[in-house]
Amino acid sequence: MNVFIEIVSGPEKGRTLQLSDNQVLRVGRGKKSDVALSLDKSISSLHFSLECAGQTCRIKDLNSRNGTFLNGRRVTEAALKTGDEIRAGHTICIISIHDVSLSSSSAVRIGVSVEQPISSDQTIALTIAPTVPLATLDQPDVSADVTKETKPSRVARSPRRFYVELYEEHLEEASFLYAQRVTLLDDLEVSWITVGEWDERLEAHIDALVVGEDLALEVCVQHASEGDFGELFAAVCVFCRQQRFDLLCKTVEVLDPEDPEKLQAMADALKYECPAEWQPELLRVLPADDSRMRFLQATFCGYRRMREAREWNRIVEGDTPAVIGRVAWACGRILNNHEKNLLRQAMAHEDGAVRSAAILALLRLGDHQFVQESMGTEADCSTPWPTVAVGASRTLVSLLLSRVARSTPTADVLLALGILGDVAAIPVLLAHLLQEELAPAAVLGLNVMTGAELYEKAFIPEVMDEDELFEDEKEQVKKGQPVLRPDGKPYGENVVRLSQKAEDWQQWWNANKQRFKAGLRYRSGVPFSPGALVENMAFEKTPRKIRQLAYEELVIRYGADIPFETDMPVTQQQAAIAKWKSWAAANEGRFRPGEWYLGGELLGKLG
Numbered sequence: 239m240n241v242f243i244e245i246v247s248g249p250e251k252g253r254t255l256q257l258s259d260n261q262v263l264r265v266g267r268g269k270k271s272d273v274a275l276s277l278d279k280s281i282s283s284l285h286f287s288l289e290c291a292g293q294t295c296r297i298k299d300l301n302s303r304n305g306t307f308l309n310g311r312r313v314t315e316a317a318l319k320t321g322d323e324i325r326a327g328h329t330i331c332i333i334s335i336h337d338v339s340l341s342s343s344s345a346v347r348i349g350v351s352v353e354q355p356i357s358s359d360q361t362i363a364l365t366i367a368p369t370v371p372l373a374t375l376d377q378p379d380v381s382a383d384v385t386k387e388t389k390p391s392r393v394a395r396s397p398r399r400f401y402v403e404l405y406e407e408h409l410e411e412a413s414f415l416y417a418q419r420v421t422l423l424d425d426l427e428v429s430w431i432t433v434g435e436w437d438e439r440l441e442a443h444i445d446a447l448v449v450g451e452d453l454a455l456e457v458c459v460q461h462a463s464e465g466d467f468g469e470l471f472a473a474v475c476v477f478c479r480q481q482r483f484d485l486l487c488k489t490v491e492v493l494d495p496e497d498p499e500k501l502q503a504m505a506d507a508l509k510y511e512c513p514a515e516w517q518p519e520l521l522r523v524l525p526a527d528d529s530r531m532r533f534l535q536a537t538f539c540g541y542r543r544m545r546e547a548r549e550w551n552r553i554v555e556g557d558t559p560a561v562i563g564r565v566a567w568a569c570g571r572i573l574n575n576h577e578k579n580l581l582r583q584a585m586a587h588e589d590g591a592v593r594s595a596a597i598l599a600l601l602r603l604g605d606h607q608f609v610q611e612s613m614g615t616e617a618d619c620s621t622p623w624p625t626v627a628v629g630a631s632r633t634l635v636s637l638l639l640s641r642v643a644r645s646t647p648t649a650d651v652l653l654a655l656g657i658l659g660d661v662a663a664i665p666v667l668l669a670h671l672l673q674e675e676l677a678p679a680a681v682l683g684l685n686v687m688t689g690a691e692l693y694e695k696a697f698i699p700e701v702m703d704e705d706e707l708f709e710d711e712k713e714q715v716k717k718g719q720p721v722l723r724p725d726g727k728p729y730g731e732n733v734v735r736l737s738q739k740a741e742d743w744q745q746w747w748n749a750n751k752q753r754f755k756a757g758l759r760y761r762s763g764v765p766f767s768p769g770a771l772v773e774n775m776a777f778e779k780t781p782r783k784i785r786q787l788a789y790e791e792l793v794i795r796y797g798a799d800i801p802f803e804t805d806m807p808v809t810q811q812q813a814a815i816a817k818w819k820s821w822a823a824a825n826e827g828r829f830r831p832g833e834w835y836l837g838g839e840l841l842g843k844l845g
Contacts, residue, residue, distance in 0.1 A: 239258070239259050239290055239292075239293060239295070239335065239336065240256060240257070240258055240259075240335075240336040241256070241257040241258075241288065241290055241295050241318075241333065241334070241335050241336070242254060242255070242256055242257075242333075242334040242335075242336065243255040243256070243257065243288070243324075243331045243332075243333060243334075244331060244332045244334065245275075245329060245330070245331050246330050246331065246332050247328075247329065247330035248275075248277075248278055248327070248328045248329035248330060249275075249277035249278050249328065249329070250275050250277050250278065250329065255273055255331075257288050257290050257295070258290060259290050259291070259292070260290065260291060261289070261290055262287055262288070262289045263287065263288045263289075264284055264286075264287045264300070265281075265285055265286055265287065265288070265326070266281055266282055266283050266284040266285040266286075266300070266302075267279075267281045267282065267283055267285070267700075268282075268283030268284060271283070271284055271285075274729065275326075275327075275329055276700060276729055276730065276731060277731055278326075278327045278328050278329045279327070279328075279421075279425070279731075280304055280326075280327030280328050280418060280421065281302070281304075281326050281327040281329060282300070282301075282302040282303050282304070284300040284301075284302075285299075285300060285302040285306065285326045285327070286298060286299050286300055286302065286306040286324070286326055287300055288318075294317060295317070295318045295333075295335060296315060296316065296317050296318060297313065297315070297316055297318055297324060298314070298315045299313060299314050299315065302326065303417070304326075304327055304414060304417050304418065305326075305410075305413070305414060305417075305466065306324065306325075306326050307324070307325040307326070307410065307414070308322060308323070308324060309322060309323050310323075310325075310407045310410070310411070311403075311406065311407060311410060312410045312413070312414075312466075318333050318335070319333070319335065320333060320334055320335045321333065321334075398453070401450070401453055402453065402457060405446075405447060405450050405453065405454045405457040405458075406457055406461075408443045408444075408446045408447050408450075408454075409443075409447065409457060409458065409461055409465070409469050409472055409473070410469070411443050412440055412443040412444055412447070412468065412469070412471075412472035413465065413466055413467075413468025413469040413471070413472060414468065415436055415439050415440040415443065415468075416440060416468040416471045416472065416503070417466075417467070417468045418436060419433060419436045419437070419440065422436065423782055423804065423805060424782055426735065426781055427733055427734065427735075429778040429779065430778065430780075430782065430785065430804070430808065430811070431778045431808060432778075433808055434807075434808030434809065437807045437808050437809070443472070444472055444475050444476060444479075447472065447476045448476055448479045448480060451480075454476065455476065455477075455480060455482065455485070458472070458473035458476045458477070458485075459473070459485060459488075461473055462474065462477075462485075462489045463489065463492055467497070467499040467500045467502070467503040468503065470489070470500050470503045470504060470507075471503040471504070471506055471507045472507075473489070474486060474489060474503075474504055474507035474508065474511070475507045475510065475511045477489070478507065478508070478511035478512050478513065478516075479511060481513070483516055483519065486512075486516075486520075487523045489504070490504070490520075490523050490524065490530070490531075490534070491523065491524070493530055495529055495530045498560060501530065501533060501534075501560075504534060505533060505534050505537035505538070505564075506537075506805075508520075508534055508537065508538045509537050509538050509541035509542065510807070512538060514542065514544070517535075517538065517539070517544065520534075520535070520538075521535065529557060529558065529561050532557075532561055532564075532565060533560065533561050533564050536561075536564040536565045536567070536568040537564055537568070539568055539571075539572060540564075540567055540568030540569075540570075540571035540572060541571070541803065543571055543572060543801055544572060545572040545573060545574075559587070559589035559591065559592050562584060562587065562589075562592050562595075563589070563591050563592040563594075563595040564595075566581055566584050566592065566595040566596045566599050567595040567598070567599065569581060569599045569603075570595075570598050570599030570600070570601075570602040570603060571602075573602070573603060574603075575603055578600065578603065578605060581596045581599050581600050581603075581605075582596075582600065582605075582608065584596035585597055585600070585609075585612060590620060590622055593620075593621075593622055593625075594622040594625040597609055597622065597625050597626060597629075598625055598628075598790055601628065601629035601790075601794045602790070602793055602794055604837055606629050606631075606794075606836050606837070609626065609629060609630075610630060610631060610633070610634075621650070622650060623638065623648075623650040623651050623653070623654035624650055624653045624654045624657055624783075624787060625787070625790075626654065627654040627657040627658050627787075628657065628787050628790045628791040628794055628795075629791075629794040629795070629836065630658065631834060631836070631841055632660070632834055632841070634654075634658060635655070635658050635660045635662060635663065638651055638654060638655055638658075638663075639655075639662065639663065639666060642666050646673075646676075647666075647670070647676070649675075649676055649678070649679035650679070652666075652667060652670055652676060652679040652680045652683045653679045653682055653683050653686075654683075655667060655683050656682060656683025656684060656685070656686040656687045657683070657686060657784075657787060657791075658759065659686075659687050659759035659760045659761055659766050660757075660758075660759060661687070661751075661754045661755075661756060661758075661760065662756065663683070663687075664684070664687070664688075664747060664751075664754075667680045667681075667683050667684045667687075668680075668684070668740065668743055668744060668747065671684075671738060671739075671740040671743060672740055677738040678736075678738065681736045681737065681738050681743070682736065682781070682784070684743055685736055686761065686762070686774075686784055687760050687761065687762075687763075688746075688747075688750070688754075688760070688762075688763050689761075689762030689763030689764070690743070690746050690750070690763070691736075691779070692736065692737040692742050692743065692746060693734055693735065693736060693737055694734070694735060694736075694737040694738070694739060694742070695732060695733070695734055696732070696733055696734075696735055696738075697728075697730055697731070697732050697733075698730050698731055698732075698733055699728060699729065699730040700729035700730045700731075750763075755832070757832075758831075758832030758833070759832050759833070759834065760832070761774055761788075762774055762777070764831075765831035765832035766831065766832050766833075767822075767826075767829055767831045767832075768792060768796050768798075768818075768821070768822040768825060768826075768829060769819075769822040769823070769826065770831075771788045771789075771791055771792050771822075772788075772792070772815065772818045772819050772822050774788045775788045775789055775802070775815055775818070776815045776819075782804045785804050786803075786804045789802045789803075789804075792818065794836065794837070795834075795835045795836055795837075795838075796825075796829065796835060796838055797837050797838030798821055798825075798838075800814055800817045800818050800821060801814065802814040802815070802818070
């Protein structure tokens with residue numbers, strides 16, 4: 239038996255792989271894989287394996303992050319046949335099994351490519367039918383049917399079975415899209431506006447499950463407890479839209495507190511979909527001191543700006559960093575001044591994310607002086623300087639430049655100098671473009687301040703994990719020889735990124751420095767102002783971290799708060815940005831461009 243695997247969609251479209259009898263083929267992005275699909279960022283280091291034995295060929299998922307899909311259904315292990323479609327990440331393959339004794343082979347494309355999703359209208363049309371009373375459908379035992387590893391023939395044994403499979407496909411596709419959306423939010427090569435396409439596709443599948451009513455709910459209930467974190471997210475969204483508080487409660491009660499992905503997925507579903515009137519009752523589902531409940535409540539109330547709901551806002555001994563950070567974040571969102579002492583203590587937490595959340599909360603609460611004084615006396619190399627910069631005075635520029643003069647800066651120090659926007663930092667940032675490990679932070683700081691938008695094409699080598707190298711490859715590394723892919727090319731990927739060439743930036747600065755005035759702050763090449771920050775948020779190439787900090791700075795420096803988060807659905811982000819633009823235009827005369835403000839008040843020249 240020979241098995242041919244044709245890649246028909248994805249970054250490596252056109253490649254054909256071959257598998258023979260008694261052979262195992264491991265596919266992934268890492269060095270342990272027998273076939274490396276390194277151009278597909280969504281594929282795990284070891285994603286799935288194919289194995290031929292006798293007259294059988296099987297596929298097995300290797301605990302991949304985003305799952306392996308056979309004919310649209312997520313599988314852990316399954317038998318293959320000619321015409322089967324495998325999807326892993328953005329890559330789609332078609333299987334053709336050639337029986338040498340019969341000298342016959344074929345390959346038939348089935349399924350729908352992930353790059354050509356079913357439209358929302360088509361999805362809804364497919365799911366209208368099962369809204370008829372369930373009593374009119376055959377009622378075979380579903381418990382066995384829905385747990386099979388492979389998808390049976392489309393000629394279903396009963397109408398019920400057909401729709402169960404259909405809803406499982408919607409749920410699995412929604413899971414994939416949610417997981418991909420989470421990844422894409424921080425992908426520097428993907429515009430935040432582009433993520434809106436994933437929002438639309440995700441919405442179509444969730445809407446199809448809502449239209450499916452009772453039978454779709456039955457499928458969602460099973461997968462909420464047994465499925466992955468993406469399926470949990472989709473199922474909880476459906477429970478909320480179907481007004482099934484009872485199903486939500488059951489799901490919360492069995493939520494694993496040791497599974498951060500599922501905890502975050504549940505929190506995301508609640509903040510996007512949970513009816514506001516459920517919040518008081520939701521408090522009573524779990525004990526008030528339950529860490530899961532406080533994480534979910536903090537996320538929900540902080541995202542919705544529910545200032546009247548404060549039962550969850552305690553930081554207690556034994557809390558995980560995730561809970562402490564989320565509570566601190568939410569205290570800043572709902573302007574809870576009663577927890578300042580706890581937030582001040584959290585500023586010294588060993589976890590950097592907790593420190594950042596506490597600092598932002600205190601700055602939003604107007605505790606600027608305490609933060610600034612702490613930075614002058616207790617700050618060290620672990621201080622989250624970009625976060626501090628959004629509420630600092632001019633003195634922080636001098637402090638950081640002094641630190642750079644005495645020792646090698648951290649990447650956070652260089653980025654903070656860019657956020658502060660004082661042109662006195664330009665020579666320092668230019669100088670550190672020559673240090674490979676600091677160049678990405680230096681160039682981002684330069685771009686935040688100048689808005690030069692200088693880009694280059696670059697090849698990024700894959701970081702070699704010694705545990706994933708074969709013995710002969712380890713020997714190559716020891717000899718200083720490059721480890722190459724089977725096609726003879728080096729492992730890595732080609733990207734378009736901000737230029738890290740010092741000569742490019744020096745040339746640009748020489749040609750444009752007359753536009754910048756000493757003593758003023760700048761953002762994206764113009765004097766610092768609310769309007770400049772809003773444009774920074776709106777620009778499609780601005781990295782997520784910079785967009786979020788721009789919003790925080792609008793609130794902290796100019797004293798207004800139109801709710802905004804960078805993980806909002808894109809349409810909601812665009813609506814919030816439109817409101818910010820209107821606010822900035824209406825308040826244009828209140829603030830002097832390039833000057834330092836805190837809480838809407840102008841700081842003195844020595845700030």
